[in-house]
Amino acid sequence: MSKILIVAEHLDGTLNPATARCVTAATRIGGEIHIAVLAADPANVAAQAARIAGVAKVITVARAENAHALAAVLAPQVAALAAGYSHVLLPSTTFGRDLAPCVAALLGVAQVSDLMAVDGPHAFKRPIYAGNAILSVTAPADRTVVATVRPASWPAAGNGGNAPIEAASLDVALPTHTRFRGLSTGKSDRPDLQSAGKVVSGGRGVGSAENFELIYRLADKLGAAVGASRAAVDAGYVPNDMQVGQTGKIIAPELYIAIGISGAIQHLTGIKDAGTIVAINKDADAPIFEIADIGLVGDLFQIVPELEKALG
Template sequence: MSKVLIVAEHLDGKLNAATAKCVSAAKALNPEAIDVVVLAADPTAVAAEAARISGVSKVRAVASEANAHALAQVQAPQVVRLAEGYSHIFGPSTTFGKDLMPCIAAILGVSQVSDLMAVEGSHTFKRPIYAGNAIVTVEAPAGSVVVATVRTASWPQAEHGGNAEVEQVSVDVPLPSHTRFVKLSAGSSDRPDLQSARRVISGGRGVGSAENFKIVYDLADKLGAAVGASRAAVDAGYVPNDMQVGQTGKIIAPELYVAIGISGAIQHLTGIKDAGTIVAINKDADAPIFEVADLGLVGDLFQVLPELQAQIP
């Protein structure tokens, strides 16, 4: 039987929703147990939140000042030591997971399965390739530990309602000193987090300038939505790169995605293909975005958006 260990992603004492999506992926294995490990200076609050995720058998809380900041090189040896006896180690396919999980795989001497989007068997999975244009089936060697990042856009959040045991554990393992924390630079915003928001409004090159992006922000505030951008808008300097949606940005799956002035390059479509409803606003009727949009509006965004906002209470 499979036994899964999930590495929790958290920040400022709050559990990232991506962890609950990893639990959904783990459930598809029909495992004997799904445990979550929380590494932090003080894991109490995060561990309690993880324990409420339905399907979690146990939460293993590791309190150490070395875990005050999420450094992959420091956390990986601890996870590997704790993972003895587990058949699978999962982490989210976020910036956090993409940094940590390869380190874990390297220490264990196994190949990582990236962007796991479907489970076919205990060691057989589906993942996207070629910017999401094709889905490939990959098979890990039988008997080996499976280290995988879970494509969060492909899995729902596991519901809350569980009451798992929280176990305080210590890990005695040499930690590397060649990597150290310098600082965390993060944009502050009152809007929802881009990767977990139910509604996302994104602007592209067609918005024209950083100043013009205000029209996108205004609509997002009306709808209580997060704000994203295409790579073209980021490269043009309209917005910072942490707002980029797409293959080289964030992969998201909101209930509603509104693309404003975005042509729809395949790299961008990769990041939104799992959205519930896609709405496109573009003055170019031949823009590729309309091929995937559920609703499309051909028109000048600077005329359309004020009219649209006027209709929103």
Template sequence: MKTLVWVEHDGATVKDATLAVVTAASQLGEVHLLVAGQGVAGVAAEAAKIAGVGTVHVADDAAYAHALAENVAPLIAGLMATHDAFLAPATTNGKNIAPRVAALLDVMQISDILSVESEDTFTRPIYAGNAIATVQTKDAKKVITVRGTAFAKAATEGGSGTIEAVATTGDAGLSSYVGSEIAKSERPELTSAKIIVSGGRALGSDAQFHAIIDPLADKLGAGVGASRAAVDAGYAPNDYQVGQTGKIVAPEVYVAVGISGAIQHLAGMKDSKVIIAINKDEDAPIFQVADYGLVGDLFKLVPELTEKL
């Protein structure tokens, strides 16, 4: 079985989300990668070194420079003539491209898989992760998105993939790139951070959120996250949001400060290796999943913890 993995990259390096997808694809069969973009020779060379990769297909065209789904999907659909399954990370871009590929191939997409049971059977979360569904497909061509936190990352060295240029499909003329507003931070990006400190609505304001959370995160070298309630209240920007409608994370350590533990939030972080909860409500749902819980006033406890680190 030949699989085609869409390589998510920033134009210079392969993003970590791709490595987990390679692991999932290797459980299905032979792994081929697709690097689409403009001036991506360096990305292709890096991708070819990923362990377990056979062929790296390279589509170098200005039409793919910003990963517009309307341009990338026809390219992938064409390559699927010689592949059995297409896999993409369940990231913003992956979720944008995969459904269009599925529509072009007239197949049902299998979203956010957690495991590969066989060539046609997979598990995926439903009801905000409270139940795991086992799904089986009869489609000859498979389109799959992969939850990156559910699979180990493939090694970035040791592979010797063959790089092969493929014909491009050009600009479909359906959409155009206008611009990007990308938040920049010296802290680790949430989906790749080993430690995350997240704050909830209990912090009370934007000023208090940053006064309490930021010093602790800086001491730990951690990424900063937030619950949806904190984001909706304006305490933190959207890209901080962890949860079902935010980012799915699984760091080594997750510190939840003033977060009650609504089901939507737990869906985004319950796979963390160690969960530490700080909350004044001893009956808060977050304590049901926490490895360590501290009941008390976060405005006293967190600064004290920060000071002692």
């Protein structure tokens, strides 16, 4: 039977929802599921992880060095924890993409990236070529599987669990060549882009950073997160942590509204798992309309204010 270790992603004492999506993927693999929480003070995050349905145990590693999620510091500890586990799973977020390769290298195995489907304990599917093809991957059955889980492909496991929490003490030497200097994040009262149920995104067609106020106002009316295409980010309209697409965030909201976005394949890769896609663009031949469930052809500077007014 498989024994699966999920490395929890968290920030400021809050568990990232991507961790619960990893639990769903782990249940498809089958076996006993444990979550590892590495932090300076893991108690609050561990309590949240213990409530996820399907989790058999939460393991905490409390060290002052774990106050910040540095891959070079966390990887030796995760590799040590991995002893006895058949699988080590991490979310395919910035955190997981940074940490998983380091863990795989320490364990001497090849990483499986962006796991989107499970065919068996060691057989998986993952997207390639910007999601235009699906690759079947078989990992060696006699080695630990280190994989990142594509959050957009899996629903989050629900609450209702009551897993025991166990503290682990690791005698692991940590490297000193990497140190934390600072973390800069945009402050916003809007929902988190990667976990939001509704997202409004703007593209090059919005025209300027000032015009992005249209996008923000509509998002606030809907209680939605705000995203952007790479073209809008490159043009300096918004910061790059709002970028949606192959080189940005892969998301799967219930509602995605693309405003002034033409729909390059790299952007479509980031939204193809969305429930309902609404596109507003003045170019009737824009590629975004090929995948949109609802398309509005017209001037966004007229349509968006009218839509905002209709929402009251």
